[in-house]
Amino acid sequence: MRWVVLSACFFVLHMARAEWQVVQIDGRDYVTLASIAPFYGLGAPAATGPKKFTSSGGGRSIQVELGSREAMIDGVRHWLSFPARPGDGGACISRVDLSRTVDPALRPEKVAGLRAFRTVVLDAGHGGHDNGAASRFGYEKAFTLDTVRRLRKRLESAGLRVVQTRNSDTFIDLEARPRVANKTPASIFVSIHYNCADWKPSANGIETYSIPPLGAPPTGQDNVMARDRLPELGHALEPVNFTLANTMQHALVGKLGVEDRGVKRARYVVLKDAATPAILIEGGFLTNPGDAARIANPAWRESYAAAIAAGILEYKKLAEQGTKPREKKEW
Numbered sequence: 001m002r003w004v005v006l007s008a009c010f011f012v013l014h015m016a017r018a019e020w021q022v023v024q025i026d027g028r029d030y031v032t033l034a035s036i037a038p039f040y041g042l043g044a045p046a047a048t049g050p051k052k053f054t055s056s057g058g059g060r061s062i063q064v065e066l067g068s069r070e071a072m073i074d075g076v077r078h079w080l081s082f083p084a085r086p087g088d089g090g091a092c093i094s095r096v097d098l099s100r101t102v103d104p105a106l107r108p109e110k111v112a113g114l115r116a117f118r119t120v121v122l123d124a125g126h127g128g129h130d131n132g133a134a135s136r137f138g139y140e141k142a143f144t145l146d147t148v149r150r151l152r153k154r155l156e157s158a159g160l161r162v163v164q165t166r167n168s169d170t171f172i173d174l175e176a177r178p179r180v181a182n183k184t185p186a187s188i189f190v191s192i193h194y195n196c197a198d199w200k201p202s203a204n205g206i207e208t209y210s211i212p213p214l215g216a217p218p219t220g221q222d223n224v225m226a227r228d229r230l231p232e233l234g235h236a237l238e239p240v241n242f243t244l245a246n247t248m249q250h251a252l253v254g255k256l257g258v259e260d261r262g263v264k265r266a267r268y269v270v271l272k273d274a275a276t277p278a279i280l281i282e283g284g285f286l287t288n289p290g291d292a293a294r295i296a297n298p299a300w301r302e303s304y305a306a307a308i309a310a311g312i313l314e315y316k317k318l319a320e321q322g323t324k325p326r327e328k329k330e331w
């Protein structure tokens, strides 16, 4: 390992005055948690488990685990692009994760490219011959459409315009869905899905996706593949997409108290082809008995729609007024 202290850090990260300690690990730049903590007003990292380090202060916190991509930031689960590594007696995170996940999570109001919107394009996942996942209560395609209709009412009563990619049980190509948002000026795109894991019925909870940083692997993939280096439309707004996803996950787990599966990254067609801010929400597992019963309950879907609407409105305040979004514990 070769240690370099960079004082001209704006060159490295386009931010900050502090001196980051940068180390090369497997040809990738990493920074020590200890060296970035003061910039965010966080205290010195402390060991909080066999491989865990936590840095907190001023009501904010970040926790990483050596060898793991899982991190907790302000109480919400995140999935880093690369595992945290040991270094300088503590933990290091990759430069990509600092600039693309930790920084926008801790300083959302500083994210470049946030802009006002007046239309929300709602995408009910699946439809027609594509049933999506299923529980004993019904198909994903029906639950997503019902959720979108409830969400539409809530957004419209908050003064937003809503466009739906489908409003009936019809099949729509994946590629056609983000195109609806791309031709709708001043819009954001929110795709609604429910999850399945037939091999693991215990899997439950909610996760929110945005596109991975360019050159970084999706959450479910260990190594960087050639396709991960291909720029897509969605990469132009990648930090904005992440910020929308993070704001949403805080609202969902804060308001609903469900299992927090985290803010994840995936190269889904609907995310990579979107030229507007775009996220995809998996609102629970149809293969989990508890989640499936909740999702089948219209009253729960109404609460869920209310939570998504709250997340969208919180993001709107951030994008238009620079108001820091509420954290999980504040909902």
Ligand SMILES: [Zn+2]
Residues within 6 Å of the ligand: 125, 126, 132, 133, 140, 193, 194, 195
């Ligand atoms: Zn789905």
